[in-house]
Amino acid sequence: MSDPVSALKNATYVADIAEIKEVGPVGMITLRGDLASKPVQKACMTAAGLKIPQQRHCFTQDGNSIAWMSPDEVLIICAYDDVAAMLGKLNNALKGSHALAANVSDARAVFDVSGPSAREVMAKLAPVDLDPSQFTAGMFRRTRIAQVPAAFWMPQEDMFRVICFRSVAQYVFDVLGVAAQPGSEVGVFRR
Amino acid sequence: MLIVSCPNCGITAEETEFHAHGEAHITRHTVGSSDDQMETYLFMRKNPKGVHFERWRHQNGCGKWFHMARDTMTLEVFGTYSAQTYNPPKDLLAEIDAKRPGWRDVS
Incomplete structure (x- = not known):
């Protein structure tokens, strides 16, 4: 590759x-959905180990960050090489719920x-x-x-x-x- | 310059972070409506000198839409409110009534 x-x-x-x-290169994943809903919160936790940040805040833990973008959007920031794995985990956890995760790194x-x-x-x-x-x-x-x-x-x-x-x-x-x-x-x- | 508070993300910023998108609370006539209704929907705008209700978008911020009540002459912003509504909130109208008595006759 x-x-x-x-x-x-x-x-x-x-x-x-x-x-x-x-x-x-920095890894970035856009996650859109109802930020107050359980599946979205759980997906962030299982995939990135991050909780949904407060309005207009950025929360960092263990090298990964999550930023509040709008009432229905967060940006997960991680190492470039981790994106594919993290996106897989996110999509897995979000199966069946109305949410979208996309790789926007590039x-x-x-x-x-x-x-x-x-x-x-x-x-x-x-x-x-x-x-x-x-x-x-x-x-x-x-x-x-x-x-x-x-x-x-x-x-x-x-x-x-x-x-x-x-x-x-x-x-x-x-x-x-x-x-x-x-x-x-x-x-x-x-x- | 207008100082605008976005009701969606809570940011108060000056107007260059936002974008105006014209008069608010216009009935969207569509298939089955008369020519007159269609003309009203497409072309007839109040363009008042004074109290005005507009649709705005937080263009360079959260990207969400909202409504704003402002004075086109003094550039005073009376307030902003949710985009998901057909009418301005009552308390905002009461505030405008107090500040601009008789505005309903003009605009």
């Missing part, structure tokens, strides 16, 4: 204020934005209140980055993980790079 290739082949942009890195691109001004870099591009008191680690936000839809969360302080469509990966990488230009820090979130 051919090797998976991520959208930008791990492109990296390094500046004093933030570092932007395309994360290689439809997306994933970036890490890290550094002392990571919050600022994101705040310049997304219409989201990223004040440290408003947006904290564990929260998940679907929004736009400049002109394209994207989603992000903070695995830890000073670090954002950004997901966008693969077709706009270059655009997102470029605008993140512009927002992280040397000397462009504003200092608005400095405590």
Whole structure:
């Protein structure tokens, strides 16, 4: 089988204020269904060992994450090679219930934005209140980055993980790079 | 700029995260309806200066539809409510009545 290739082949942009890195292939499974229903909750638990996260939150355990996307959708994030097995388990557990699980790993691109001004870099591009008191680690936000839809969360302080469509990966990488230009820090979130 | 709260995911954001999709609560006339009804359904819009009810979608967020009541002149957003309804909720109408007396005669 051919090797998976991520959208930008791990492109990296390094500046004093933030570092932007395309994360290689990441496994992603979209699961749609009634998130309050037993079969869906059970399927997440048996297949990924994850419970359904709170509204607008991302829950991580043992290297796997689950993110709340909308009232009837979650995104399971795992290692790229684990997707097929996990999808099999999910579909098995969901048999007979009205839900859909799909492998979307190759439809997306994933970036890490890290550094002392990571919050600022994101705040310049997304219409989201990223004040440290408003947006904290564990929260998940679907929004736009400049002109394209994207989603992000903070695995830890000073670090954002950004997901966008693969077709706009270059655009997102470029605008993140512009927002992280040397000397462009504003200092608005400095405590 | 409008500040909108999505009733589906609870996010409050400015309008560029959302997209407007025209007047709400329009009866969808279909097969078997008269020409007049069809014309009304397709073309007749209120376009009021003042209180207006619209369909919106959380385009760059949860992707869900909802309804919004707002003032087209002052850009005040009175409130948002579920898309799965034929009429605005009573408490929202009461709030608009209090803020804009007589709006029902205009729009």
